[in-house]
Amino acid sequence: MANISVLGAGGWGIAIAVLLNNNGHNVTIWSALQKEVDMLSSKRENEVSLPGITVSEKIKVTADLKEAITEKDIIILAVASSYIRSTAARLKGQIKDGQIIINVAKGIEDVTYMTMTDIIESEVENANVTVLSGPSHAEEVGRGLPTTCVVGAKTIETAQYIQNIFSSPVFRVYISPDILGIELGGALKNVIALAAGIADGLGYGDNTKAALITRGITEISRLGIAMGANKLTLYGLSGIGDLIVTCASMHSRNRRAGILIGKGATMKEAMKEVNMVVEGVYSTKSAVGLARKYHVNMPIIEAVNMILFEGLSAKDAVNELMLRDKTIEHPELLWDDINEA
Numbered sequence: 001m002a003n004i005s006v007l008g009a010g011g012w013g014i015a016i017a018v019l020l021n022n023n024g025h026n027v028t029i030w031s032a033l034q035k036e037v038d039m040l041s042s043k044r045e046n047e048v049s050l051p052g053i054t055v056s057e058k059i060k061v062t063a064d065l066k067e068a069i070t071e072k073d074i075i076i077l078a079v080a081s082s083y084i085r086s087t088a089a090r091l092k093g094q095i096k097d098g099q100i101i102i103n104v105a106k107g108i109e110d111v112t113y114m115t116m117t118d119i120i121e122s123e124v125e126n127a128n129v130t131v132l133s134g135p136s137h138a139e140e141v142g143r144g145l146p147t148t149c150v151v152g153a154k155t156i157e158t159a160q161y162i163q164n165i166f167s168s169p170v171f172r173v174y175i176s177p178d179i180l181g182i183e184l185g186g187a188l189k190n191v192i193a194l195a196a197g198i199a200d201g202l203g204y205g206d207n208t209k210a211a212l213i214t215r216g217i218t219e220i221s222r223l224g225i226a227m228g229a230n231k232l233t234l235y236g237l238s239g240i241g242d243l244i245v246t247c248a249s250m251h252s253r254n255r256r257a258g259i260l261i262g263k264g265a266t267m268k269e270a271m272k273e274v275n276m277v278v279e280g281v282y283s284t285k286s287a288v289g290l291a292r293k294y295h296v297n298m299p300i301i302e303a304v305n306m307i308l309f310e311g312l313s314a315k316d317a318v319n320e321l322m323l324r325d326k327t328i329e330h331p332e333l334l335w336d337d338i339n340e341a
């Protein structure tokens with residue numbers, strides 16, 4: 001049994017806390033938002049982010065960060081990605097050697113283009129930072145529906161330790177050394193989910209969705225490989241796996257925002273209507289910046305950027321994508337490669 005704190009009490013923080021409590025661990029949930037702490041303490045439920053999922057009385061709820069992190073084996077950062085830096089900064093000087101931090105937020109920081117684990121490491125000097133990601137909607141994990149994720153850590157021992165903590169009959173955890181690949185897949189799929197939503201909003205069909213998922217993962221892996229991630233990771237749970245679930249599910253706020261934009265809403269109107277942080281909007285800017293920095297061609301992500309920030313109509317963006325220069329599906333697979341095989 002481990003002592004675990006979950007920092008962040010939105011849908012994902014609650015679902016993780018419920019899972020770990022069911023696994024027999026001592027779980028504490030902390031939130032920076034007093035209203036969340038009050039709601040959880042009095043109703044044992046986050047009625048806004050994860051209605052219908054009960055937070056057991058065994059799970060401690062606190063607004064006191066020091067209390068939340070003292071004598072914990074594992075500290076899970078489950079705040080929205082835009083609050084990872086400010087939350088990590090509050091942990092500076094507080095983390096003891098041996099405590100493990102798990103990032104579960106998905107994003108790339110605007111301007112610095114840093115991943116969430118990079119941010120945490122830059123703020124908390126002695127941190128042993130790991131990541132857990134994959135196709136895992138809180139609404140389904142909270143209900144105990146079978147789910148798989150992957151944990152990335154610097155050593156196999158740390159990865160296996162976390163694997164054992166999370167694993168259950170309804171939550172299967174794989175491990176990987178590729179922290180960067182896991183993080184990039186999780187952040188960039190949100191941009192493609194916006195595109196998939198836009199296509200749905202325009203009334204397009206399953207063919208379009210499949211094209212966006214397939215060409216989307218091609219773009220994500222191009223950038224990931226240029227940045228040092230492994231292609232296998234991008235075609236695994238935290239890459240294509242998370243991309244499929246996000247593009248297909250109404251649980252995805254990125255897809256829901258995209259649908260509204262496809263139907264004619266502006267980015268700001270869509271974000272207001274979804275009424276939650278739409279992380280893909282921020283990751284779009286970072287992805288475009290990274291594509292330019294690493295000289296990688298990412299036409300779908302560029303098109304989403306033009307729709308969100310430069311006023312291009314969704315329909316015109318699709319036309320431009322369809323009528324781009326004709327090309328080979330995989331430039332690394334040419335006729336000689338097949339003929340020689």
Ligand SMILES: NC(=O)c1ccc[n+]([C@@H]2O[C@H](COP(=O)([O-])OP(=O)(O)OC[C@H]3O[C@@H](n4cnc5c(N)ncnc54)[C@H](O)[C@@H]3O)[C@@H](O)[C@H]2O)c1
Pocket residue numbers: 007008009010011012013031032033036049078079080081083086087104105106107136137138139276277279
């Ligand atoms: N919801 C899911 O199904 C799911 C699944 C996997 C990963 N994730 C990732 O986990 C992260 C959290 O997701 P979520 O759905 O719980 O998000 P959310 O937007 O519901 O919750 C974010 C939480 O951040 C915290 N927060 C808000 N303002 C804050 C502030 N100023 N300072 C510190 N903390 C603040 C609050 O506790 C809030 O509940 C995201 O990065 C998301 O991509 C979500």
